Amino acid sequence: MAQELTTTLSKYLAVFAQAHQEFRVPELESVAQLYNFKIHLSDDLEERDPGRPYMIIWLESEDHARLLARRCILIKSIYEFYGRGTTYEELHLQNRAKRNLWERYIPETSFKFFVTAYNHKIPQHRQREVVESFSYMSFMGKIDMKNPDITLGCFEEYETGSGKTRERHEGDGNFIQVYFGRLIEEGTARPLVQLFDVKKRSYFGNTSMEAEISLLMANQTLACPGKLIYDPFMGTGSMAYPVAYFGAQVMGSDIDGRQMRGKQTTPGIFRAASQYGVASRIIDICTFDVTNNPWRRGELFDAIVTDPPYGVRAGAKRLGRKKELDADRLALYHEHRTNPRPHDSPYIPPTKPYELSDLAVDLVLLARYLLKPGGRLVFFLPTVTDQYEEVDIYTMLCDGMEVIANSLQDFGSWGRRLVTIRKVTSERYPPPDFSTRNAEVEDETQHVPAHRHFREKYFQGFKKAEVEADHIEDGR
Secondary structure, X not given: OHHHHHOOOEEEEEEEOOOOHHHHHHHHHHHHHHOOOOOEEOOOOOOOOOOOOEEEEEEOOHHHHHHHHHHOOOEEEEEEEEEEEOOHHHHHHHHHHOHHHHHHHOOOOOEEEEEEEEOOOOOHHHHHHHHHOOHXXXXXXXXXXXXXXXXXXEEEEOOOOOOXXXXXXXXXXXXXXXXXXXXXXXXXXXXXXXXXXXXXOOOOOOOOOOHHHHHHHHHHOOOOOOOEEEEOOOXXXXXXXXXXXXXXXXEEEEOOHHHHHOOOOOOHHHHHHHHOOOHHHXXXXXXXXXXXXXXXXXXXXXXXXXOOOOOOOOOOEEEOOOOOOOHHHHHHHHHHHHOOOOOOXXXXXXXXXXXXXXXXXXXXXXXXXHEEEEEEEEEEEEEEHXXXXXXXXXXXXXXXXXXXXXXXXXXOOEEEEEEEEEEOOOOOOOOOOOOHHHHOOOOOOOOOOOOOOHHHHHHOOOOHHHHXXXXXXXXX
């Protein structure tokens, strides 16, 4: 692939923040789709390893590199790629071969040159040696460390030193790879993580999503002006603010309106949205159960983004009773509904637990009905690490929906997966009937996905239940 791409595309070096490695490629591809350009990655799995801090990508123009730097949350900076190597001799050979890319900067261009490393601190004397080794480039402009016309960067990548104690500068020069290039643009989207910091928000709750993750989710929705995006489990609105910040209009709903409103006269979501200057883009917030929703037509939304409750801090609920009323209580209930007492408190309908695996299936069905063709469903799904299989994500799919991204945020014994599903059909479907599952009998012969009964597994410590089951089988 590389030989074909070099004839039409240019190489760029993406420098990533060291967070959420599995989210990098999906974000790159989503932002490229948002701005309608193509991005190509190496076929070499080692080169495109999301765990490494640097990645070479192929783009059609420098403008596309700038768009990535301005929108991707995980990009620290993007450079025009000049060369790389396992030694500086290899790097210099490649850089000399790319003279056509940098020779125009030789006359009268001020420049800044720096050398840095990942997982290592390079001593000052060797930094000077590295800079001097590029003297063959013969730049005639002045050195300007504050406001140069161009910035040249040299990046050494070292093996991770996590869990080890090293002396200062230990192992200096024993890098895996060294990269070199010209700065195109610093990542200007990354400061949004601080802007949307939950601790600085005027309204939040104990289940509010952290800022960096909510921004990554917003990018997966392809949020931009002119789009309408819906959050069916809105809670305190963490997904709404970055989506609206990127220009989209937002609708939200929740079975518990208190989560969205808070205790003040102005609903909490609107107060927080005003803090970010996006209150006008929050169209409305509604209180209802998604399985008994008021939507009377489909294909309304460009995307659905949500973090469904999975029972650790707040359990998922749907309308209904855990146990049916007996005849006497049922008669009393109907009498109260038809002849309410004066000044009686408003009726609060009963709710029952909503199993996560059922919720996930229903969410995909709802998305197929409500999304426009090509629209995206973006949501988190918690899974037990030891029990997870790739097929788990596909157990929730229905006709016309396909998985396009599945990124893990690993917490050890469990993790949560940011799943992006796209509607790939233009066929119109009727509103889904969520009541039919109640009559279904669970087939014990089928594979049980790792997110089924997640709440129970979480509070049992994941492995405790398995150990107890083994003891029962062994007769102990």
